Amino acid sequence: MTDDPALPDARTPAPRLKVGAATDVGRVREHNEDAAIAEGVVFAVADGMGGHAAGEVASGIAVDTLREIAGRAPLSVEDLEQQLDAANRRILGAVHEQPERRGMGTTVTGVALVSVGGTDHWAVFNVGDxxxxxxxxxxxxQVTVDHSEVQEMISAGVITPDEARTHPLRNVVTRSLGTDAQHQPDVWVIPPYPxxxxxxxxxxxxxELDDRDLRELLQEHPDAQQAAEQLVREAVVAGGRDNVTVVxxxxxxxxxEDTVTSPREADERTAPRDVEEK
Incomplete structure (x- = not known):
């Protein structure tokens, strides 16, 4: 799982951070349309959509655009939002240059160390599922909120989270990079805790894995790299029906002693958006 080009070169940006990354094409797909970055102060995963290598292009553009600010210090929330907007415009530009890639897009989610009021905070960001x-x-x-059809049905009380796992619309996302208007990220700003x-x-x-599986695997593997590799490995063993990437x-x-467990939401933009299917 370490020879895939979508896997980033995970680097430790500061003495207090330990980072791991792993990816696998899975058992069904021919190409890995996921991409990831774990560099500097930016850590993210992008899941491309569009097929015929177009998904790989879109996720690669998203990650490459974020890489441009990975070494910036201090990094602001506005810097991050502007870079995500730039990634969206670049994906649209790539489609304009090659119309056969029309419909390609990507999710993108991650965390970045940003400066707020002169102190370090985490900015958790998300577009897609x-x-x-x-x-x-x-x-x-779970910090992020899925931009998906099934999440909207869960929020409306129409289906349960367990039912969403096998629902026929589970792969339909309502927000992504690669659209004219429906690409706005959700951003949460939370203080760091050792x-x-x-x-x-x-x-x-x-x-493939539910939250209980994730919790148990994290408990068993305190090392970041080992945890990333084992999470990916278990997802493939459980079925591997899609590309799997973890940072x-x-x-x-x-x-x-006074650690809190729920993040403070600094910016709420989670309204439903137009629909795209991966």
Whole structure:
């Protein structure tokens, strides 16, 4: 799982951060349309859509665009949002240059270290149905909200999360990069806590493993690289029906006694958007 071109060269951007990354094409797909970055202060996964190598192009553009700000210090939330907007415009430009790639797009989700009021914070961002989970003091929580048809039905009480896992519309996303207007990211800004971990993943992981599986595997594998590799491995063993990509970010240190487990949402933009299918 370490020879795939979609796998980033995971580098430790600061002494307190330990980072791991892994990816696998899975058992069904011929190409890996996922891409990831784990460099500097930016950690993200993009899940391309469009087929015929177009998905690979879109996810690659998203990751390459984020790479341009990975070494920037200080990085602001506005910098991050502007770069995601630039990635969207570049994907649209690539389609304009090669119309046969019309319809290609990508999800993108991740975390970035940003400066807010002169201090470090995490900016968790998301477009689409790839996810960011946060492990803190033994509790695993999903930070991002899926932009998907099934999530809208869950929120409306029409179906349960368990039913969503096998629903025929489970692969239909309502927001993505590669659209004229429906690409706005959700962004949450939360303070860092020593001992916390983030799991950034494409839906190839969460379609195969549930939150309990993720929690158990994280408990068993405190090392970031080992955790990323094992999460991907277990998803492939469980079915591997899609590409699977995982980035794990550990913030080293002991958590303070007053550690909280739920992030403070600084910006809420989770309204339903136009529909695209991966």
């Amino acid at each position: 790839s996810r960011v989970y946060r492990w803190l003091d033994g509790t695993l929580s 001992g916390e971990r983030f799991v950034i993943c494409s839906d190839g992981l969460t379609n 794990v970010v550990n913030l080293e240190g002991e958590p303070p």
